[in-house]
Amino acid sequence: xxxxxxxxxxxxxxxxxxxxxxxxxxxxxxxxxxxxxxxxxxxxxxxxxxxxxxxxxxxxxxxxxxxxxxxxxxxxxxxxxxxxxxxxxxxxxxxxxxxxxxxxxxxxxxxxxxxxxxxxxxxxxxxxxxxxxxxxxxxxxxxxxxxxxxxxxxxxxxxxxxxxxxxxxxxxxxxxxxxxxxxxxxxxxxxxxxxxxxxxxxxxxxxxxxxxxxxxxxxxxxxxxxxxxxxxxxxxxxxxx
Amino acid sequence: xxxxxxxxxxxxxxxxxxxxxxxxxxxxxxxxxxxxxxxxxxxxxxxxxxxxxxxxxxxxxxxxxxxxxxxxxxxxxxxxxxxxxxxxxxxxxxxxxxxxxxxxxxxxxxxxxxxxxxxxxxxxxxxxxxxxxxxxxxxxxxxxxxxxxxxxxxxxxxxxxxxxxxxxxxxxxxxxxxxxxxxxxxxxxxxxxxxxxxxxxxxxxxxxxxxxxxxxxx
Numbered sequence: 001x002x003x004x005x006x007x008x009x010x011x012x013x014x015x016x017x018x019x020x021x022x023x024x025x026x027x028x029x030x031x032x033x034x035x036x037x038x039x040x041x042x043x044x045x046x047x048x049x050x051x052x053x054x055x056x057x058x059x060x061x062x063x064x065x066x067x068x069x070x071x072x073x074x075x076x077x078x079x080x081x082x083x084x085x086x087x088x089x090x091x092x093x094x095x096x097x098x099x100x101x102x103x104x105x106x107x108x109x110x111x112x113x114x115x116x117x118x119x120x121x122x123x124x125x126x127x128x129x130x131x132x133x134x135x136x137x138x139x140x141x142x143x144x145x146x147x148x149x150x151x152x153x154x155x156x157x158x159x160x161x162x163x164x165x166x167x168x169x170x171x172x173x174x175x176x177x178x179x180x181x182x183x184x185x186x187x188x189x190x191x192x193x194x195x196x197x198x199x200x201x202x203x204x205x206x207x208x209x210x211x212x213x214x215x216x217x218x219x220x221x222x223x224x225x226x227x228x229x230x231x232x233x234x235x236x237x238x239x240x241x
Numbered sequence: 242x243x244x245x246x247x248x249x250x251x252x253x254x255x256x257x258x259x260x261x262x263x264x265x266x267x268x269x270x271x272x273x274x275x276x277x278x279x280x281x282x283x284x285x286x287x288x289x290x291x292x293x294x295x296x297x298x299x300x301x302x303x304x305x306x307x308x309x310x311x312x313x314x315x316x317x318x319x320x321x322x323x324x325x326x327x328x329x330x331x332x333x334x335x336x337x338x339x340x341x342x343x344x345x346x347x348x349x350x351x352x353x354x355x356x357x358x359x360x361x362x363x364x365x366x367x368x369x370x371x372x373x374x375x376x377x378x379x380x381x382x383x384x385x386x387x388x389x390x391x392x393x394x395x396x397x398x399x400x401x402x403x404x405x406x407x408x409x410x411x412x413x414x415x416x417x418x419x420x421x422x423x424x425x426x427x428x429x430x431x432x433x434x435x436x437x438x439x440x441x442x443x444x445x446x447x448x449x450x451x452x453x454x455x456x457x458x459x
Binding site: 131134135137138141142145146151154155158159161162163166167169170173174176177 | 385389390392393395396399402403405406407409410413414417431434438446449452453456457459
């Protein structure tokens with residue numbers, strides 16, 4: 001029994017078929033409970049009720065970054081070991097990551113308007129998220145532009161590797177370019193900066209919910225891609241016959 | 242390698258090769274900006290470093306698809322791939338040829354455009370230095386983008402979408418050097434960062450570009 005067994009599409013389909021209902025249920029419970037619990041938290045003494053958007057903003061931002069990391073790992077697995085499921089999972093993850101980035105940017109703008117008095121500020125964190133979004137868009141556009149699936153997987157894999165380096169580089173280059181308005185890490189463990197437990201536990205819950213939501217969407221989308229690939233193979237066989 | 246470089250340079254400078262178009266585009270951009278912002282010296286001087294660098298980026302982008310597209314069409318790219326010269330080397334040479342035909346004229350013309358945009362005189366050497374150090378990275382990254390999109394029929398738009406985000410770090414440091422030069426501040430730190438980016442790009446990107454080319458020639 002090794003993890004590479006799941007590189008077999010049939011095995012992957014069978015396992016995820018059993019796993020998917022649990023993921024969906026968990027995602028719904030996590031997201032709904034996290035956000036509702038978050039909504040019932042008391043108001044922050046400085047930020048008032050606007051603090052409640054944190055339960056959407058932080059999990060979405062966290063997923064936006066981690067989905068790119070997952071795509072990087074999946075691309076590496078595809079380039080090194082040529083497992084098709086891995087390439088399809090990277091393809092399936094990209095639009096989810098792009099939407100997460102958009103959610104983080106949009107909720108950030110909605111939050112920033114009352115708090116900072118502006119919808120948008122060229123702050124390092126905001127800017128690097130915008131850049132991350134551009135990388136997602138480029139990656140998705142490249143997938144949709146190439147017809148041959150294997151070449152598309154190879155080229156997007158290479159783009160993902162180079163893009164990761166440059167996304168990271170841009171992340172730190174923008175620090176050089178402008179000073180920030182955004183706070184530091186939200187879940188800092190440093191004493192005195194730590195978020196109050198009243199907010200922290202609902203936040204953990206909604207982060208878990210967003211993570212499960214991503215997994216569920218990823219599994220659904222990857223299954224769709226596998227089915228689409230099988231359909232194409234069947235059609236190709238039909239054409240030859 | 243030298244033969245390939247000379248061939249590429251000769252092709253670029255012939256009629257229809259598009260030599261000098263980048264500089265012409267740059268000139269037009271620098272003419273349009275004052276129409277958009279206003280001719281006021283106080284308004285132009287602060288934005289001049291940024292405009293000059295963005296202009297360099299865009300005019301470099303203009304000729305990127307030529308790096309591999311024509312060779313791909315007439316099949317000479319396949320010959321290059323099977324030649325004894327490693328494909329990585331061919332990519333590096335082609336990026337160098339692109340730099341000589343677009344980056345170098347841009348640097349030579351940049352002082353004139355700096356004057357047009359009221360760039361302070363003391364920033365001029367820093368503008369030249371930053372362009373000299375930064376534009377090779379632009380050509381090399383462009384070669385990578387061109388290698389990825391070479392097999393596509395309408396790769397031009399996609400190419401700019403893929404390549405421009407990669408240009409961001411170079412743009413940040415390049416414009417920062419010029420801006421600090423204009424203010425008379427120390428420029429060593431961004432200069433070193435920019436040089437580091439360019440060297441890393443020149444060392445590593447040929448491998449990525451060659452890998453992309455091999456996929457596209459498969």
